Amino acid sequence: SPVLMVYGLDQSKMNCDRVFNIFCLYGNVEKVKGGASLGGVVWPRGGSPFHRFPFQVKFMKSKPGAAMVEMADGYAVDRAITHLNNNFMFGQKLNVCVSKQQAIMPGQSYGL
Numbered sequence: 001s002p003v004l005m006v007y008g009l010d011q012s013k014m015n016c017d018r019v020f021n022i023f024c025l026y027g028n029v030e031k032v033k034g035g036a037s038l039g040g041v042v043w044p045r046g047g048s049p050f051h052r053f054p055f056q057v058k059f060m061k062s063k064p065g066a067a068m069v070e071m072a073d074g075y076a077v078d079r080a081i082t083h084l085n086n087n088f089m090f091g092q093k094l095n096v097c098v099s100k101q102q103a104i105m106p107g108q109s110y111g112l
Contacts, residue, residue: 004023005097026079028076081098084096085097
């Protein structure tokens with residue numbers, strides 16, 4: 001699955017822009033779905049030279065500090081898990097794992 005589940009995001013310091021900026025280091029980010037505390041709908045600053053299409057944002061109401069990130073391919077998913085899982089960000093331990101969902105549906109996210 002190209003979709004990652006991310007838990008342990010510090011709600012007071014993280015937003016959708018930061019989630020995008022962190023995960024784009026490991027491959028093309030197609031979509032981001034995060035808790036309402038992760039901020040509003042945002043564009044990456046100045047766009048991204050690695051990103052041909054706008055990514056999407058949806059707020060998860062049921063899990064504070066959690067986000068879903070859809071990457072372009074399985075290699076990007078593997079890189080993100082290898083480098084981010086069980087690491088600390090703003091004093092919180094991140095749990096990054098593969099989601100059971102195969103994609104974040106367009107109706108589940110806001111286009112940017």
